[in-house]
Amino acid sequence: MEGLKEGDVKKRQLKGLNTLSAHQIRPWEILLSQFKTSFGYLLIIASLISFLLGEALDGLIIIAFVLINALLGFFQEYRAEVSLGKLRKLISWTTNVKRDGxxxxxxxxxxxxxxxxxLKAGDLIPAEVRFIDGNDIQVDESILTGESVPVVKTSEPLTQTPSEIAEAHNTGFSGTLLSSGETTAIVIAIGNNTELGRIAKLTLETETQSGFSKRIEELSKAIIWVMAGTILFVLALHLLFKGAGLNIGELAVFSIALAVGVIPEALPLVITISLSTGALRLAHKxxxxxxxxxxxxxxxxDILCTDKTGTITENKLTVxxxxxxxxxxxxxxALLGSILPKGGDTPTDSFDTAIWKAHEEKEKEEALNTNKIAELPFDPVRRRNSVIIKGDGRMTLIVRGAYEEISELCLNKDFSNSNExxxxxxxxxxxxxxxxxxxSKNINDDALDIKNEERNLTFEGIISFSDPLKHSAKxxxxxxxxxxxxxxxxTGDAPEVAANIGREIGLIKDGEEIITGKDYDLLSEGEKTKFLDKIIIFARVSPEQKFDIIKRLKxxxxxxxxxxGFNDAPAVKEAHVGLVVDNASDVTKDAADIILLSKSLETIINGVKEGRTTFTNTIKYIRTTLTSNFGNFIALAFSSLFIPFLPMLPIQILLVNLLTDFPMIAVSTDTVSGENLKKPKKYAVKSIIALALLLGLVSTFFDFTTFFYFLRFGSASLQTLWFTESVLTELALLFSIRTSHFFLKGSKPSSWIVILTVVTFISAIFIPFSSMGRAIFGFKQPEVSQMATVFMLVALYFVITETVKLIYYKVKGDE
Incomplete structure (x- = not known):
């Protein structure tokens, strides 16, 4: 065969190169994606409102929160993309081709x-090929099927059209590895027309939204409704009770300030700091x-889908x-019967490698120095390989292969066909x-026709091989x-192999918990959904079937x-969380959310714990800030109906939010108790809002108490003392709500929370006494007796909040 002419090659290349279509992620796309969230839009609106109210400082602080959050997220994601790009550039594959003879x-x-x-042993197959000739052709298709044992290939035509990859015995798939033999092959498909290309196309067409994004959007929408309801409700009540004498302009400013006060503006920053800290800890893991x-x-x-090969097992056959x-x-x-690669000193076949490793170095050296007279590679039709060796003054024929074939060639049937x-x-x-x-059998010096000598053999025994469990798997x-x-x-592996692994690690007990890809396709749509909760192992599954299973489980x-493998890419992208190992295919890495530098379940479990720590701290912030904000909002909104002045100035409301945000941001560094890691975490928006409103009512009660008690001292004193009480009660709330148990039984707070709480506590007391507080924020210096009353109210508030919280969790029964 002369191969193609260069002119023909150029014409065919005009139709496209042997590459895959892929979406190149640009830096500006990563940066813009940081802002494209409901909460991002909400905070931008809040900053604009602050500027309209004349509160430039608060507006700038909110914008700073948004920018810091965006830049931290951009830095982490862009760095990951750049690292992947550098890895790709380091890899340049070549292949040997015959052109113009x-x-x-x-x-x-x-x-x-x-x-x-x-192609020769060790070559990556660059495109989809049909094998024309060659001996001992074995291909590692684990990247496609997950099967750890190389597949024996043939150049003979197939008798029927294959229904799955495992049945395509004369085809080499792009990206797979020729593990044994030498062969000539003709390219039948390239680029997007290959199996790899088809999987890549399915991956690119898959659009998903992370669970995190969905939950934050739900929370953002709930807060937006509260904001809208706030403004309308307050305006309606004032119009109803105060009528014509109402100052609409002043009321509008106050209502908008209240609405902005409900927004937990530091949430994105709290989340980003928490996630960034978690990312650093995870990198060490x-x-x-x-x-x-x-x-x-x-x-x-709450469900982790994985292949068994390399994750649960070692992906290395052993005797x-x-x-x-x-x-x-x-x-x-068995060692002497191994087929050694030309010029090599160790086997490439997985079975021969396992046998090789089962021997001492001295025995290996003897095998390498053994004089091999002739050898016949493994043939999928004959299902055996044969070797003639010479040593100790005699020649020996060694035949290895399938038990059914070897036993038929032996004389000692009493052993080969024994019940044992x-x-x-x-x-x-x-x-x-x-x-x-x-x-084996001894043969004469002139008997070199291996096929003719494969008879009247002595059956020596049988060796079994397994892909052992990882030590950490159970x-x-x-x-x-x-x-x-x-x-x-x-997995793409055989059901018997997968079932055995499942039994070894305690996942399954009987055959009813396993199904093959073929049987899965025979189920109706309703049966597939119904059986998903019962089936633990899916064997011989295709990329499309993996994708469908993930989609239904979601x-x-x-x-x-x-x-x-690249066959996993569609399922990786479809999952809520796609994980890959660092040596995965580029297509699969692009689809993934997380890259593992160590392929084991143990590594993933560590990641899950870190994720739950981050979640728990985020929920602490949301519950604390919404509870406090809702309580202040209700009290301020209603109290404004009974007095001719504003119970707290807009700038004072925004200062409360600013001061209390500092210890709230430190929540991202807080410690988490072991019980918070025991079950999957969900953003139960209704539950979050319900608890915030319940504890908010407690806060409202104490706000009203503060209001009616200090009202007699005049507007400036009321506003000053209400400001101090609001800050201190929010600090007390943080230490109560950070655990569902009695606060002293919770985990020890982080040092940053303690430090920033102390700083905020001192600031809330100092600012009203300062000239800046009086000049800029309109405070009046309080009396010592008034501050003592505030401290008593805060202490009582903490006791009542703890009691209500404990009753709530006892009735609700969840964290």
């Missing part, structure tokens, strides 16, 4: 349909988030058992283990159960998916 080495992207490729919000999403998952009267001899013969041997083979198969039978499964996470295995659960 000459061998040439070209870049993979220049391959075209019709090219003749010459070999978890790298591409987007910050993925950390919190990870803490919310499990040897059944023989002379186990050492069987292992030695048959039982060993069946048990190994049931447990998902692979087996190789070994036979503990990680138990830890996942403690955290309320269900594990699902989605209807009821928060789903994480750990993928690696």
């Amino acid at each position: 000459e061998m040439k080495t070209i870049n993979d992207e220049d391959v075209v349909e019709g090219d003749i490729l010459l 070999k978890v790298v988030p591409k987007r910050l919000s993925a950390i919190e999403d990870l803490g919310s998952i 499990s058992e040897v059944f023989s009267n002379d186990k050492k001899r069987v292992l030695k013969l 041997v048959i039982s060993f083979v069946k048990t190994a198969g049931h447990n998902g283990k692979r087996t190789i039978a070994v036979a 503990n990680a499964i138990l830890e996942a159960e403690k955290l309320g996470i269900q594990i699902r295995i989605l 209807e009821k659960h928060t789903v994480g998916f750990l993928g690696e």
Whole structure:
């Protein structure tokens, strides 16, 4: 075969190169995405309102919060994208192609349909190819199917159209690895027309919104409704009770200030600081988030879908058992029967590698120095390989392969067909283990026709192989159960192998909890949804089936998916949290939210804990600030109906928010008790609002008490003391609401919370006594007895808040 002419190549390249379509993420897109949230829009509106009220300082502070949050998020996400880009540039693959009758080495992207490729062991297959010739062709398709054992290929035509990748015995798929043999192949598809391209297209077409974004949007909408209701309600009441003598301009300013006061403006900054801190801690635990919000999403998952290979198992075959009267001899013969690559000194075949590792260095050296007279590589039709070796003055034929084939070639049927041997083979198969039978015979010096000598053999024994569990797998499964996470295995491997792994780690007990991709497709739409909660292991599943399973699970659960091969990319992108390992395909990395530097369940569990820590601290802030804001809003709104002046000036309301934001921001650094990590976390917006309103009413009661008690001292004194009481009660609320238990039984607060609380406490007392407080904010210096009364009210407020909180959680029964 001469191969294509260069002129033909150029014409075909005009139709497109051997590359995949991919969306290039630009820096400005990452930056803009930081602002495109409901809360971002809400804060921008709040800052504009502050400027309209003449409160430039507060407006600038809100804008600062927005910008800091955006820049921190941009920095983290852009750095992740740049790192991935650098990794891609370091990799440049080439392949050997025959054109114009000459061998040439070209870049993979220049391959075209019709090219003749010459592939050898260790080569990545650059496009979809049909094998033309070659011996011992074995391809590692784990990136496609998850199966750890290389697939034996043939150049013979297929008798029927394959229904799945595992049945395409004469086809090499783009991105897979030729692990054994040498072959000539013709390119039948490139770029987007390959299996890889089809998966990439499905990935690009998949649009998802993170669970974190959805929950923040829900909260933002609820706050917007409260704001709108605030303004309308206050205006309506004033019009109803005060009528014509109402100062509309002043009331509008006051109402808008109240509405802005309800907004937890530091929320994005609290979340970003918390997530950034979490990202740094996770980096030390070999978890790298591409987007910050993925950390919190990870803490919310209640189902984790993963392949077994490399995550639960080591992805390395090892010798499990040897059944023989002379186990050492069987292992030695199996080693001598290994096919060594030309110029190499160690096997590339996964079975031969396992046998190799089962021997001492001295035995390996002897095997390397053994004189091999002839060898016949493994043939998928014959299902065996044969080697003739010479040593100790004689020649020996060693035959290894499938038990059914080898036993038929042996003379000692009493052993090869014994009940013990048959039982060993069946048990190994049931447990998902692979087996190789070994036979031998001595031959004459002139007998070099291997095929002719493959008869009247002596059956030596059987070796079983397994892909062992990772040492951390069982503990990680138990830890996942403690955290309320269900594990699902989605693999391209055989059902027997997957089921055995499931039994070993305690995921399944019987065969009813496993289903194959073929059987899954036979189910009706209703049956698929119904059985998803019962099925634990999905074997021999295609990329489309993985995608469909994830999509259906998302209807009821928060789903994480750990993928690696490019076949996993659509499912990775569809999941609420897509996780990949650092050596995953580029397509899958692009689709992922989190990259793992260590592929194990243990690493993911650490990430989940960090996500739940972040969530817990975010909820602390939301509950505290909304409770305080709602309480102040209700009290100020209603009290304004009974007096001819504003109970607190707009600038004083905004100062309350500013001062209390500092310890609130420190909530992102707070410690979290172990019980907060025990179950998946959800943003229950109704529950958050309900508790905020309930405790807000307690706050309102004490605000009214403050109002009616200090009203007799005049407007300036009332506004000053109400300001101090509002700040101090919010500080007290923070230490109460940070745990659902009695406050002394909660985890120890972080040092930053303590420091900033003290600073805010001193500021709230000092500012009314200062000339700046009187000149700028309109305060009046309070008397000592008045401050003592404020302290008593705050202490009583803390006691009542603690009591209501404990009763609420006892009745509600959740954190």
